[in-house]
Amino acid sequence: MGDNEEHTIAEDFVVTKYKMAGEIVNRTLKKLVEMCVPDASVRGICVEGDKMLMEECNKVFKKEKTMKKGLAFPVCVSVNNCINHYSPLFSDKDSTLKNGDMVKIDMGAHLDGLIAVVGHTVVVGASKESKVxxxxxxAILAAYYSSEAALRLVKPGNQNFAVTVPSQRLARPLSVNRWKACCLSSFNSGRIDGEKTIIQNPTEAQRKK
Known part of the structure; x- marks a missing residue:
């Protein structure tokens, strides 16, 4: 796609690329979840995940030599009190997972600037026999119920609070609060932080805006 040309999902090739990017991040996510076991390296999971995303992206649209594709957002593995987007540098001290750790995995891939992002929470050692x-x-249930509400409320005509208020109410019976000022952003071609945002738990200043 041209640098100044914005295509939409009304075009079949755009939908195809979005779907393929989505399949790539979901396949990678599944493998990374399996890697979340006791004594696993957090940095190692991030490095391996980035490698998987690049390899998967390089397998498609091989004939289109000039197409840009690959990481839209690096693999992040955020453990326990680390909220999100933790991808340690090689100069950082590594850490290892242990039983009971709550691990948030998020990442993104793009094909021709069309971005698919995925996130998932897993508790190390959890199973049908050892439930969370x-x-x-x-916390996991509150996030699940809130996301289900948001999926139904993000639609034309609704504004920010039409999404945030109902999903906040769903979390209250579980005594769970959202992190303040955290935003969800729309995607544009080649841009992961579009202008349209949904504020999860707005501050007073953000409410006034």
Whole structure:
């Protein structure tokens, strides 16, 4: 696509590229979830995930030599009290996972500037026989219910608070609060932080705006 040319999902090739990017991040996510075991290196998971994303992107549209594709957002593995977007540098001290750690994985890939991002939470060591309980379960359920509400409320005509207020109410019975001022952003071609945003838990200053 041209640098100044904005294409939309009304065009079949745009939908195809979005779907393929989505399939790539979902396949990679599945493999990274399997890597979240006791004593696994956080940096190692991030490095391996970035490598997988690049390899998967390079397998498609091989004939289109000038097409840009690859990482839209590096693999991040955020553990416990680290909220999100943690991808340690090689100069940083590495850390390892242990049983009971709550791990948030997020990443993004793009094909021709069309971005697909995915995020998932996993508790190390959890299984059908060893279920997640307590505050960890509360946080995961609150996030799940809120996301289900948002999926139904993000539609033409609705404004920011039409999404945030109902999803906040769903989290209250579980005594879970959102991190203040955290935003969800729309995507544009080649841009992961579009102008349209949804504020998860607005501050007073943001409410006035």
């Amino acid at each position: 309980t307590g505050r960890k379960a509360d």
